[in-house]
Amino acid sequence: MSAPTADGGSLAGRISKPETMNAQAESFQPQSGTSWADEVASPVTEKPSAPVAVEEKKPESSEAPVSQVDGATAPFGGSELHEPEFDVEVKLADMQADPNNPLYSAASFEQLGLHDNILKGVMAMNFRKPSKVQEKTLPLLLLNPPHNLIGQSQSGTGKTAAFVLNILHRLDLSTEQLQKAPQALVLAPSRELARQIVGVVKVMGSYMPGLIVEAAVPQDAASRGRKIEASVVVGTPGTVMDMIRKRSMDMKGLKVLVLDEADNMLDQQGLGDQCIRVKAMLPKNIQIVLFSATFPDNVVKYAENFAPNANQMTLQHQDLTVEGIKQIYLDCDSDKAKYEILVKFYGLMTIGSSIIFVKTRETALAIEQRMTAEGHKVVSLTGGYEGAQRDVIIDSFRMGHAKVLITTNVLARGIDVQSVSMVVNYDVPDKFVGGGKFVADPQTYLHRIGRTGRFGRVGVAVTFISNRADWEKLMEIQRYFGTEMTKVATNDWDELEETVSKIIKSSRAGANFKDGARMEMQD
């Protein structure tokens, strides 16, 4: 049976693009040294300075301003950033009233059938209206008997709240014993994302007496033998697997399993295997929920096996880009020139917070050291650091103490820091396909740039290219998403500054998201 789309159309969307294996982990491959001499004629739109028209709207609403908070709010390590400008509120309201926008919904949270104490948590987060993914998936998630669900929507559109609200709704906290036995398990690919989700569950569930939430991530006290006694557990698959094996968690009462960033969790050799093992140790009749912004074709069959007979909300890959994120690329003469340009770039720009993605830990460290030596306040976070160190680094970035975070793909997914107004792809995201060959990695590109432009904000994504191979990969990514990237010459700093500053100064994009959500419902 097919469920109707928002506009009443029929629903049978699928993602269609063969993909190769995703080598998401940090790579130690040397950088390409190929020299890049501008010899490739670019078919990409080369625009003269394309200032983004930012509508300066005066407040016209008498409603109280929405002050959104990060996924992890201050008590849980978040920045507790509140947006001061009124036009932000007006534009979010505009976007949420536009049926073509992924932030749109026809319903209110009150109409979604959630318990009152959960609604209070939603209000505490200052969520005024559901987004499309929340409005569409929550009624399916809350069905009884429970149904599995595979949900896809653009980055920063509120998938976390969708699965967290379902979890909270399904908890029975009526006895101390129930409060201390895991009823819901969320698996995420990084400790930072797991901790962030713990923060969201705690804030949304702050009016639920007896709710206990714990992280199961590497090198934490809990992973070193202490028994986990919590109603909701959020962890990374390896640690969760070990803990269940060691009987540090009693999963008999589990009702819901969520895989966040599910395509990544199922695709990667290591994680996919671990997720399957974890699932095998759980009760058989649980609800399985998979969410991600991307579900490449080669993962869809794994997803459908993992979550059988799931209701589905899917998108075409042409509909995945968030148009509030302005994508530009800088054509650099050489690898060496890339670094000079990066430093000059940061010297020129006054940017809120930004993330620089690189391919290897070594590059992250090298850039951190050089930028620090030049007086920039930067931090780096890679898989090379110990868990506790990683927590300190990400928290200092969330709180705005460090404005620039240099990282690898380890933080490409899920991390929600609303103040991030720029993402730099210092290295074009690629993946290893064997035989010494690397190809473009569109999914990682999309997740990386999705660290900005959260829930209707605007952001800039800048990709550096320094050789022909980079350029070809970037063009492949552009084709895949049917998106437009603007080439900005590195000798025209005025243009570059003007383009980037205009976008960063504005608080939100206009209502210009692409949207093509499709729903598919199992009988």
Ligand SMILES: Nc1ncnc2c1ncn2[C@@H]1O[C@H](COP(=O)(O)OP(=O)(O)OP(=O)(O)O)[C@@H](O)[C@H]1O
């Ligand atoms: N209904 C809502 N109203 C206002 N803000 C919201 C709403 N739902 C979510 N948000 C905020 O939007 C931001 C993005 O949400 P979230 O991190 O869940 O996105 P996502 O879809 O999971 O993104 P990604 O694909 O990058 O993981 C968060 O800061 C969250 O607090």
